Amino acid sequence: MSNFSSSFLRLVLLGSLAAGAAALAQDVQPAAANVLSPASNETLKTLNALSTIPGVSWRYHAGDLAHGEAANLDDSQWKKVTKSLSAGLDAAWFRTTVTVPKSLKGYDITGARLWLNLSVHKPTGEIVYVNGRRIALGEDLEPIVLTEEAHPGDVFKIAVKLLPSPEPKTLNSGTVLIEPDSKRPRPGDLREEALAVSTMLPATAKAGDADEVNAAIAMVDTAALVKGDQAAFDASLRKAHEALMKFRPALQSVTVDMAGNSHIDAAWRWTESETIDVVRRTYGTAATLMSEYPNYKFTQSAAQYNEWLKEKYPAINQEIKRRIKEGRWEIVGGMWVEPDLNMPDGESLVRQLLVGKRFYKHEYGVDVRIGWNPDSFGYNWQLPQIYKRSGVDYFVTQKMHWNDTNQLPLRLFWWESPDGSKVLTYFPTGYGHNDLHPSREARDYMQAWERVPGTKEVLDLYGVGDHGGGPTRIVLDEGEKWSGPGTVTPHMQFSTAQNYFDHVEKTIVADSPEWNYDTLAKGWKAPADPGNGKIEIPTWKDELYLEYHRGVFTTQAQHKAYMRNTEVAVLDAEKFASLAWLKGKPYPGADFEADWKKISFGQFHDLAAGSGIGQIYKDAARDYENVLRQARESDNTSLTAILAAADTRASKGVPVAVVNPLAWDRSDAVVADVQMGAPAKDIHMEDAQGHALLSQVLSSDAATGSFRVLVEPGMVPSLGYTVLRAVPTAQAVPSDLHAEGFTMENAKLKVVVDPKTGCITSMVEKKTNFETIASGGCGNQLQTFADNPEKYDAWNIDPGTLDHFTPITAVSSVKLIENGPVRATIEIERTWQKSHFTQQVVLEAGSDHVQFNNKIDWREDHVLLKAAFPLAATSAKATYEIPYGTIERPTTRDNSFEKARFEVPAIRWADLGDGQHGVSLLNQTKYGYDAVGNWLRLTLLRSPKAPDPDADMGMQQFSYAVYPHAGDWKQAMSMRHGYEFNYPLRAVQTFAHSGAEGASHSFASTDADNVVITAIKKAEDRDALVVRMFEWAGKSGDVKLHVPAGATYAVSSDLMENPEAAHLKMDANTVTVPVHPYEIVTVQVMYKH
The missing domain is CATH 3.20.110.10 (Glycoside hydrolase 38, N terminal domain)
Structure with a gap:
């Protein structure tokens, strides 16, 4: 809001003053131009010209200047501003001198009120001086009164100081507007009415009425101005207005x-x-x-x-x-802020509404x-x-x-x-x-x-x-x-x-x-x-x-990583805290609400987009770190309560519980940090029955008995745990993983890396013996693009940007750096221009995907970086995960709509295939994709320089993965794979004790593989668990939802946790939930507590 000095009086602007400046570029709108005659258009141009003093020209001085407002300052050597001129980041001065003429084309402006109307693009503040005296201070200023009563020959020396700004600013225009004496009709008013009538005529009247509109405008006696007959001209304005009044009823119907x-x-x-x-x-x-x-x-x-x-x-x-x-x-x-609506997960958008609508309801009684x-x-x-x-x-x-x-x-x-x-x-x-x-x-x-x-x-x-x-x-x-x-x-x-x-x-x-x-x-x-x-x-x-604004899916990579990581951390923490609540622990609802408010704030559209100044990302990082800390503390408390009922007894070694935060059984390698009870040279892992598991020691300290071990835990129950044991001896277990030179292979995949280029030259999906990479193609090719948007540096990837790329083909080294029974890794080192790249291509035993761990010291200027995969199987559509669902988008560029969608958002994955074979490209912290022809690409980094000149500069660490599969993405369960890549198994060392829930236990699950449970939390206003899930495959049917023991009944509810009256069918701890295609379903399960 504008800030005015205390001497400013409230001034009523009865005429359409600002219309003058706005209309100079477009006197008659297209709809009106079809109705008005050339003579009418000329008359309206004349009326418009009577709204502003012509010939106001500005001069410009870059940088601050002592007493730049002085009335006697000689600015004749300052640069003339002939067009809108960027004033840079520093302070800048603009000056002009306005002399009041006796008349404008015969129109007497004696006694008129004059206003200065400034238009500044991206202001952080301006100070306005007239004849050396400050008259206004602020930003986005209203028109400023220069004089209440103008007289011919009055001189106004106007100086405008634009304050320093984080982005280049521009004085778009600075015009002097004329408001005639209140007793006289205003030329601008008649022009406004004539334009309104003529513009709306096609929708409100008969076509023949155009003649009457032109006749009314013709009543304006512009010749009287030439003769200097002001009274006759004013009378003609009144007469024309009365003629236009015929159209008032028709216009007033709108x-x-x-x-x-x-x-x-x-x-x-x-x-x-x-x-x-x-x-x-x-x-x-x-x-x-x-x-x-x-x-x-x-x-x-x-x-x-x-x-x-x-x-x-x-x-x-x-x-x-x-x-x-x-x-x-x-x-x-209804939301906490106005967030980005492509990158936050579906549950994050629900929480935006839950915390926002609840606040409004409680504070103001507004739904x-x-x-x-x-x-x-x-x-x-x-x-x-x-x-x-x-x-x-x-x-x-x-x-x-x-x-x-x-x-x-x-x-x-x-x-x-x-x-x-x-x-x-x-x-x-x-x-x-x-x-x-x-x-x-x-x-x-x-x-x-x-x-x-x-x-x-x-x-x-x-x-x-x-x-x-x-x-x-x-x-x-x-x-x-x-x-x-x-x-x-x-x-x-x-x-x-x-x-x-x-x-x-x-x-x-x-x-x-x-x-x-x-x-x-x-x-x-x-x-x-x-x-x-x-x-x-x-x-x-x-x-x-x-x-x-297609670049917003990528800019400020670290902030986007925080967005994803805090979503995962808090949703996991809520699940565990809900289970602990059922075991008698207090539920930290207030902490979670505070967390979601911080997460939601960080998803504000300009923050999420990466289009802000650098400081706001530092502030957001501080808040996000607090959220992650609180989630960790909550997990420690919750998992201790949950595992207290587990049977962790061990005749030898120490117990380690592997926890699955997702609601289906799964088996992935998990890293466990183990502290043995005594010094040990080596360890191996066993399941609860004493069977040795495939494991690989990553690091150790024999003297203290400290080990970091990577283990294949076997099947971990849905939203549950299984107990393993770390035993202080080495024991070999057969593995399907083999690596030699530049080839890695397990029972499901075979991957070959070219030592000369770092390309994936072969990736065979062994179930169908299908070569995923197109013949002669370079998989995981790092492609660079000149990224110089015409406008909105941080926001935009301009059309045509992706048409030409330069691949990074040179390598410093390619070597097999890890060759264990659980994991093999080929590391690729590169230097390109000013940046250094370390990529690790990782294959694990039994895994159906290849992971790419990236460590990039990014030092580029207006370069966009993608990871590209040319695929052997393609189609006219690629599939992308969106919040709580999927969408298909074209891989062709056959029309303007397809050409325009050349960079698109996705959450955790995108998939391209022909229905018989395909590839899902998974990510953990990225959002920008494109698929064109047989290329599937993930956008990794950009390097814009405004408004944050340091955006994405420095060390960047992130991972993505390629999942080759038989069938289409639904048959391949790509949705589940995306969640598994983002919600890893957890390994927690615990104490040995008996427990009623055994060495392996599931707390919640469904019998439907087309449904994902995304959130489990305590209800806001009742003793119930809220279970949220969504259907992703387009199927309908009854889903059996298995819930923790002790439930009394269950109901469906909306996303705001308003329950329906009718109870859902429940048998013991199984609730029957009707689910429809692509539906987001919320169930509240009641407990006595």
């Missing part, structure tokens, strides 16, 4: 719901601490303005902001409560029904289901208008997830309009009318945003004026988003054409106009992929 708001970025070019103050100022101003403007309504999202107010500024919070009761303060969004994320960088296909099962029926975003290739023909539509859940979705034209001009409102309406023929209502979001601010007095005055009587405009009303949806939903007919990217590529036509005040809208059955 309603514009003006929803004041302020988009606030939780952390972006500023830190969290600064955002807290932005929230204070923005919401405090909104509350104050409500006392001055009784019709004004304000819409806001992000519960985190309200929690800050509750804790730090309770007076503002109390005022918000009062305005909510009046129906003037609207709460939307949020409108999803609100206007600025995130694309929207996953399961979002409608997540919203709908959380009590959210509507969704608003404007970001899809940013597409760089295809503009979607969507405005109001049903958005449907794969399971059939639908939310009514609306695309406003923006989220931060700084004006309420009727011409803009008319233009926005016509865009909606073209998409939804017959529509009579639109939602308009206005108010300064990004760094807060919200609606200003000037804009509210403008809204009051144009919503009043006697104006030729649509019916403009201060309103809310909910009011818009309540009205428009009643007009929607049942018929709805089904659209997705494939259908659009074949051509589309607007829905029919049913007439009678009804509308037909399409149903969109696809993701909402943003054709822009």
Whole structure:
């Protein structure tokens, strides 16, 4: 919000002043141009020219300057600004001199109020001086009054200082606006009305009425200006206005719901601490303005902001409560912040809503029904289901208008997830309009009318945003004026988003054409106009992929690793704590809520995207480390309680429990740190029955009896444990793993590495004896791309970037560095340009995948790095994991929609194959993929330089894996493999004791391999376990859910833990759960506690 000096008086801007600058580049909008005659266009240009003083030119000085505001400063040697000029990161000065003319083309401006209207891109603050005196300070300033009463010959020496910034800033424009004496008609007003009428004419009147519009405009007597007859000119404006009044009833049949708001970025070019103050100022101003403007309504999202107010500024919070009761303060969004909606896991998005909606319900008594994320960088296909099962029926975003290739023909539509859940979705034209001009409102309406023929209502979001601010007095005055009587405009009303949806939903007919990217590529036509005040809208059955900002899936790799790792850590900790709660331990619900708030904050769209300044990632790392620490502490307590009931007795050695956090039986190698009871030269591992297991000592200290051992534990029960024993002797166990030279092989895979290039030249899936790598291809090829986006360095991978790459083929060394019975490793060392690469290609005994461990000292400048696999089996579609589901995307580039989706998001894996054979490319901390032809590629690193010049520089460590398989990805259980790669088995040394639950035990499982249990937690408000799972294969049926002993009954619930009345069928500890295709299912299992 702008900061004004105490001497500033409230000034009411009755005319459409800012229209002048905005309209210079586009005097008549396209819809109006089809209606207006050339003479009318010329007249409107003349009217527009009377809104600003012409010839204002600026000069520029780079860097700070003492007394740059001085009226007598000689700036004649400063650089002239002929276009928008980047002012860099340092402070900068801009100066101009404005002399008031006697008239503009004969139009007398004596006595007019003059305003300075500045437009600064990416401001961190500006100071405005006039004739050496400071008159304004702040950012995103409203127009500033230069004089209340202009006189010919008045001189204004204007100096603007732009303060230092983390990104280059630009003075887009600096114009002087004219507001005539209040007794005179305003030329800009008539222009606004004429544009509104002519723009809306196709939707509101007969085509023949265009002649009447032109006739009305022709009444403007511009010749009177030439003669200097001001009275005659003013009279002609009044006459033209009266002629246009004929169209008022038709225009007033259209309603514009003006929803004041302020988009606030939780952390972006500023830190969290600064955002807290932005929230204070923005919401405090909104509350104050409500006392001055009784019709004004304000819409806001992000519960985190309200929690800050509750804790730090309770007076503002109390005022918000009062305005909510009046129906003037609207709460939307329901999430903790406005997060990225592609990279967080599905359960993270549920928790965004759970902590956000619960806060709003408890603090304000509001149940949020409108999803609100206007600025995130694309929207996953399961979002409608997540919203709908959380009590959210509507969704608003404007970001899809940013597409760089295809503009979607969507405005109001049903958005449907794969399971059939639908939310009514609306695309406003923006989220931060700084004006309420009727011409803009008319233009926005016509865009909606073209998409939804017959529509009579639109939602308009206005108010300064990004760094807060919200609606200003000037804009509210403008809204009051144009919503009043006697104006030729649509019916403009201060309103809310909910009011818009309540009205428009009643007009929607049942018929709805089904659209997705494939259908659009074949051509589309607007829905029919049913007439009678009804509308037909399409149903969109696809993701909402943003054709822009494609680099956000990769930038700031360390932050993305924290995002994934904290999700895993806290979900595991909740599972273990829930089981410990059933055994009598307190459940640390408050700790978990605090953890999820921190995780959720870190998923704010600019934080998750990697598009912020460096400091916010340092702050986030501190918070994430605290989350990981708390999760570890919780695990220690919980696992101790859980294993207390295990039978860990051993006649020899020490017991080690292997814990499986996933809800199916599995066997993977696990690392155990073992402390023997006495010094030992060697150890081996045994199962509970005393059978020796395949193991490999990784490191040891014989004197202390300390060992790190890699062991194949056998099958570990679903969400359970099995007890092993570390025995102080060596014992060999046959292994299927063999490695020699540059070849590694087990019973399932054979892998060959080329010692000259480091390429995987062969990867044979032995079940079907299928060569996975395309003939002559280089698997795991590191490909580099020149990555120089035209705009938005941290955000964008521009179209064409991936068309040409340079492979890294030179190697420093390739050698077999590990050749054990459990694990073999070939290490590849490379240096390329300024960066150093160490890659370890790992194959374990019995494993069906090859793992790639990376340690990269990354020192590049505008280079993108991918790991690429040319595959022998391919198809026209690749499959990607998205939050709580999957999606298919094209591998072809046959149309503009396919070409635009050249870099796409995924969670844990992507798969490409022909149905008979395929490959899943798994990751642990990455999100950007592409599949084109037979190439499947994972994006590893970028190196943008703004807004953080050090983004991703330095040491990077991460792993990914390749899983070759027979059949398609469903038959190959790729979904499970993705989870297993991210949720490893745990090994915990324990004490020897008896236990009723035996040496091996499962606490929860299902009988369905097409269902993944993702979360088990204690319910928020009752003694119950919440079990969340999702169906991923498109199958329906009853699932048998096996739960811990002691359950009394079970019910289904929504994602917000509101239980249904009917009990689910339960037999002993088995609950029968009906599951439908692609459904996210929540079950609450009740316990006496």
